[in-house]
Amino acid sequence: RNHKWEWLVMPCVECKELAARWRCDDCHDVYCKQCYGFIHLKGARQSHRAQALSWYTQQMHENFELLCHENAARQQSSGGQRGATARRQQEERLALLVQKCWRGRVGRLAGLELLRTRRRALRQAWAQRKQDDVARRHWRYRLLDEVGLAPSLASDTKPEAVLRSIPKWSRPTAVRLLEQNVGEAPKNNPKALIPRGFNVGPTAALRRQAALGARWLPGTASTGPGRRFVSTTRDLTQL
Structure with a gap:
């Protein structure tokens, strides 16, 4: 008689005759003892890991396969995210490299033009x-x-333009006074050099100082409409 029957446990995927006794974690298949030993006898399969089975039903194997598919999908998703992140980082690096090259080229052309101009x-x-x-x-x-009456020339330096307005015999004294001038450091650049000597003040003010034989007071002074006093950035009481 042709009786209907079904496996109570999972059969070996190779011989289909004996119950499964081993499950390969790398192949995701179940084998009997003889088939597992034959399949994993040589090659890279020798390094596969396996678990011994006692009572292993069809439902248990389906749950195992479902878990394997979920893990594979999760790894593929995380791998895709890592790949997308890596591609985005690579694109950003390439974009920065292109910008660097372009800005370098523009800066080089601007620098060459500035050098030519100077x-x-x-x-x-x-x-x-x-x-x-x-x-x-x-x-x-x-x-x-x-006598201090020579006309100005286009190539005059600042010291020459300042000292031309006074007689030649008074210039050593004027130079000594002018070289004692000390200015203020720029507020927006505290590391800048403090101007000294002929670099302090405009040419007209230095000419007046040289003509009067006066000293340049340190700091700056400010006042306003209706004010009867002057504010200074330096203490002048000790001068």
Whole structure:
């Protein structure tokens, strides 16, 4: 008679004759003792891990396969997220590299143009100085320079422009006073060098100081409409 029957436990996936006694955690299959030993006899399968089974039903195997699928899907999802993160980081690095190269190129072109402009200005200043030196060597200019009446020239430096307005015999004293000038450091750049000497104040103020033989007081002073006193940034009572 053809009786209907079904396995109470999972059979071996290879021989289909004996009950499963071993489950391979890497193959996700179940084997009897003989088939497991034959399948995992050589090759990379020798390193597979297996668990011994006592009572292993179809439902238990389905639950095991479902768990394996969920773990695989979870790993694939996390791997996809890691891959997306890695791609995004790679894209950001490439974008930064492109920006760096572009900004470097723009900065290089701007720097070269600035160098050309300054070199052109230096050449023009040198040529103007050579041209004005001819006038400085003329006897009429030297005579006027002795008494502080020489005309201004385009290539005059700031000390020359300041000292031209006073006689030549008074210039050593004026230079000594002007070199004692001390200015204020810029508020927006405290690390900047403090201006000294001829670098303190405009040319007109230095000319007036040289003509009067006065001293440049340190600090700055400020006042306002209707005020009868002046505020200073330095204590001048000890001067």
